[in-house]
Amino acid sequence: EYNVYNHDEL
Amino acid sequence: MNIFRLSGDLCHLVAIIILFLKIWKSKSCAGISGKSQVLFAVVFTTRYLDLFTSFISIYNTVMKVVYLASAYATVSLIYLRFRSTFDSESDSFRVEFLLVPVAGLSFLENYAFTPLELFMITKTGEAASITTHYLFFLGLYRALYLGNWLWRYHVEEFFDQIAVVSGVVQTIFYCDFFYLYFTRVIRGSGKMSLP
DSSP: OOOTTTOOOO | OOHHHHHHHHHHHHHHHHHHHHHHHHTOOTTOOHHHHHHHHHHHHHHGGGGTTOOOOHHHHHHHHHHHHHHHHHHHIIIIITGGGOOTTTOOOOHHHHHHHHHHHHHHSOSOOOOHHHHHHHHHSEEOHHHHHHHHHHHHHHHHHHHHHHHIIIIIOOOOHHHHHHHHHHHHHHHHHHHHIIIIIISSSSSEEOO
8 A cells, every 4th residue: 555654755 | 764864865955055056156057967957857846746735744845845946946047047058969868768768667666647648638628739649659658568568478477466557557547548549639630629
């Protein structure tokens, strides 16, 4: 599941 | 957040500031690749659309805004303010040679595929002719990949779940577009407008 909070790298 | 990422982001910020100040102080962008800066601005714009959809942290939002603002400021310096000092002959790398593989890769490794152009067609009900041709080749590229996966499955016995699933989903997005493309653009008025 794509979790935006895991993918918070700039 | 960890020290590596924080220092990395700050180094990135420093680099952007150095470039901006160099152009601003020397009032010249000689030796700078304008295309690269445009690509940076495009990358930041496409990647940071989530500024409007999800809030992660103050740091995250502030840094994204700073990156975006500085990228566009740099591009405007190069192409507007100090345009006379920009020697485009030396800035000769072929952007499409970069964009095509990157576009291909972005199709393979992604989480969802919602191209804004397709959205625009459904939203505005029409697209300029060049946009439809652009989308046609984008869709054709997807369709050809299905063939590629079939070939690799039967010949090389290779199967990559992520690539195939996301690729099939993406290609399905294009089906209605292909129908409109062939019935309206190829046979019809050269401009696509939804019925």
